[in-house]
Amino acid sequence: MFEALKARKSLSPEQVTLLQTKQLAGEYEPGALVALLKPIAEYDRLSDKARTPMGCTTGALFVLAFVLLIVSANVSFYLLPLPLAALGAGIALLVTVLKMKKLDLSNNFRQVAMPLFAVLREDMEPGATMNVRLDLSPPTAKGKKIGTGKPYDVPGYRKVVDTTYVDPWFGGGARLADGSVLQWTVTDDVVASERTKRTARGKIKTKTKHRKLTTIAVDVALPKKEYAVAAMPADEGEKVKVKDGEKRTSLHVEKRVKTKSLDPIDPRAVFDAIAEAYRRVRPAGAEGSAS
Amino acid sequence: MSGCECKGGFFTLRDCDGAPAGACSECGRTACARHLSPASGFTQCLDCHARAEQQPREGQNATGEEVLDDEWTYGARHRFYTAGYAPLYAGSHRSHYYDSYDTRSFDDEGVTEAETDEGGAGFGDS
Numbered sequence: 017m018f019e020a021l022k023a024r025k026s027l028s029p030e031q032v033t034l035l036q037t038k039q040l041a042g043e044y045e046p047g048a049l050v051a052l053l054k055p056i057a058e059y060d061r062l063s064d065k066a067r068t069p070m071g072c073t074t075g076a077l078f079v080l081a082f083v084l085l086i087v088s089a090n091v092s093f094y095l096l097p098l099p100l101a102a103l104g105a106g107i108a109l110l111v112t113v114l115k116m117k118k119l120d121l122s123n124n125f126r127q128v129a130m131p132l133f134a135v136l137r138e139d140m141e142p143g144a145t146m147n148v149r150l151d152l153s154p155p156t157a158k159g160k161k162i163g164t165g166k167p168y169d170v171p172g173y174r175k176v177v178d179t180t181y182v183d184p185w186f187g188g189g190a191r192l193a194d195g196s197v198l199q200w201t202v203t204d205d206v207v208a209s210e211r212t213k214r215t216a217r218g219k220i221k222t223k224t225k226h227r228k229l230t231t232i233a234v235d236v237a238l239p240k241k242e243y244a245v246a247a248m249p250a251d252e253g254e255k256v257k258v259k260d261g262e263k264r265t266s267l268h269v270e271k272r273v274k275t276k277s278l279d280p281i282d283p284r285a286v287f288d289a290i291a292e293a294y295r296r297v298r299p300a301g302a303e304g305s306a307s
Numbered sequence: 308m309s310g311c312e313c314k315g316g317f318f319t320l321r322d323c324d325g326a327p328a329g330a331c332s333e334c335g336r337t338a339c340a341r342h343l344s345p346a347s348g349f350t351q352c353l354d355c356h357a358r359a360e361q362q363p364r365e366g367q368n369a370t371g372e373e374v375l376d377d378e379w380t381y382g383a384r385h386r387f388y389t390a391g392y393a394p395l396y397a398g399s400h401r402s403h404y405y406d407s408y409d410t411r412s413f414d415d416e417g418v419t420e421a422e423t424d425e426g427g428a429g430f431g432d433s
Contacts, residue, residue, distance in 0.1 A: 050375060134375040135383065138317045194319045194397050242397070284387070287317075291392050294318050298411060299395060 017070050020062035020116065023055065031056050035119050040150040046137035046190075049148065050130065057126045063116045064123075070113045077106030121152040122185065127280040128202070129186055135287060139192045146190035155183040155206050155228070155278060173213045174220075181206040197237040197264075198290065205229040206278065230273040230281050236293035237264040243297040254292060267293040311339035312402060313352050317384050320405060322398035331355050334404060346378050353381035354404070 027035065034040055035056055044052070081102035088095035129150055136146060153160075156179075165178040186202040205228070212222045238245075245258055245265050255270040271289040273281045310324035313336060325339025333355035343349040344356035351359070360382060388394060393409035 054375070130375055131383065134380050135317045138315060138380050138384070139319065192319075193316065193321060194395075284390075287387060290318055291387070294395060295392070297395070299397075 017066045017112075020059065020066045021112075023059040023062050024119075027055055027059060035059070035121070038121060038152040040148060040152070043145045043147055045143060045145050046133050046140055047142075049146070050133050050137060053125075053130060053133070056121070057130055060121045060126060063120060067113055067116055067120075070109055070116075074106050074109045074113060077102050077109060081106060120154075122154060122280075124185055124202075124204075124280045125150070125152045128283045128286060131283040132200075132286055136190055136192075136198075139194075140190055141193045144191060144193075146188055148188040149186070151183070151185045155185070155204050156181050156208055156226075157183075160206075170211070173211045175212045177210045179208045179210070181208065195239040195242060197235075199235040200286070200290070201231075201233045202286065203231045203233075205231070226276070226278050228275045228278060230275070230285070232269075232271045232273070232286055232289045234269045234271075234286075234289040234293060235266060236269070236290065237261070237266045238293070238297055239264055240300065242300055244300045245297050254289075256292065256296065258296070265297075267296060269293050310337070311342050312336040312400075312404075313338050313342035313354060314396070314398065314402065314405060315342075316394070316397075317380070317387070318394065320394045320396045320398070320410060322400050333359070336402075336404065341377065344378060344381075353377055354385070357381040357385040 031052065034052075040053075081099045084095065084099035084102055088099055133146075133148075140146065160181040160183045162180050162182050165180070167175045167177050170176045181204075183204040183206060184201060185204060187200065189197065189199040191197050207227045209225045209227065210222060211225065212220060215221055240261075240263055243265065245267070254272075255268075257268040259266040259268070269289045269292045271285060271292070273285050275281065309327070310322075311327060313323050314320040315323050323339060323342060325341060327337045328340040329343055329349060330337050331343070331352035331354075332350045334352065336352055338352040342353050344351050344353045347356045356378070388408040393411055394405070395411045396405065
């Protein structure tokens with residue numbers, strides 16, 4: 017907990033603003049962007065790690081306060097400061113946990129966006145900038161809700177209500193060192209399925225299950241002088257379109273990843289989508305693989 | 308080639324040519340300060356260090372929740388290449404060091420750094 021609080025204190029005003037608004041948009045040099053975001057990622061990691069034990073400790077302190085209150089009422093009123101101290105500590109901890117939860121960023125940030133920045137840094141000329149748009153609010157935030165379906169029945173459940181969300185959380189563009197222009201967007205379509213059932217004891221219980229479809233769309237405009245496009249079939253779950261221009265060949269790659277939770281996708285899926293464009297080209301003038 | 312013999316880039320490889328800061332104890336290539344691995348005590352190049360650490364370290368998942376420095380990037384690059392991606396090489400100093408990745412070259416007739424042939428042997432297949 018103290019590590020997380022220390023990490024929070026060490027953030028610059030710009031980083032704190034980013035943490036609070038959960039939005040990032042602008043033109044950044046990848047190295048500077050990684051340097052800017054790294055402390056935020058570290059705070060988010062420590063915060064994620066600390067919140068569960070802090071929540072448990074809060075609960076334990078409330079129980080302890082209640083037990084001490086009973087003991088002090090039965091033994092001596094001079095013991096009354098003890099339950100009050102436990103209650104005070106519990107409330108303070110609860111406030112801290114709630115504040116940390118409010119500042120929690122989507123794990124997409126640490127597990128998808130940051131690795132992509134680190135990789136693109138390697139493929140860009142030193143000093144070149146990339147355009148980035150990041151929305152790190154939760155994928156099921158109110159503003160991302162697009163509709164709620166009518167309740168329906170599923171065997172084993174009394175009622176199921178699906179709510180759909182669209183979260184276009186990540187996008188950007190960069191000119192790479194080889195002269196190519198890369199643009200990408202990552203959009204999560206989330207279905208939160210609220211399932212209500214009656215247990216064997218007659219209680220009504222509701223649980224929410226999530227299904228997520230992540231669409232990674234990548235456009236790579238490759239200079240014709242350098243690259244020639246080779247025809248190749250698209251892999252399963254991928255769409256590839258090739259557009260021939262005067263000076264550039266543009267490849268549009270769309271990859272879809274389905275998951276049954278809100279957990280971030282493997283960043284390799286984004287790398288693969290970009291790589292898919294490069295897989296389809298060969299150096300202009302070369303007959304194929306050189307090795 | 309008198310500069311750094313390591314190649315930068317992820318989706319495409321390109322020459323570094325940075326000012327030499329040392330030689331890799333594993334492959335013998337000359338490397339600039341950026342391409343020498345701090346984790347190896349600057350005795351290995353980032354490529355050799357990544358090849359030696361093929362599997363993610365304990366506590367490090369494939370999602371790169373670690374520091375995301377050059378060490379991580381070159382490790383991720385090595386894993387990506389050994390998983391089947393054949394990078395394009397867009398430089399003029401072709402090195403056999405990267406042949407194990409089935410590198411596709413822009414210049415098949417380009418200068419070959421024969422002296423770097425030894426270091427790449429025995430590591431990841433593509």
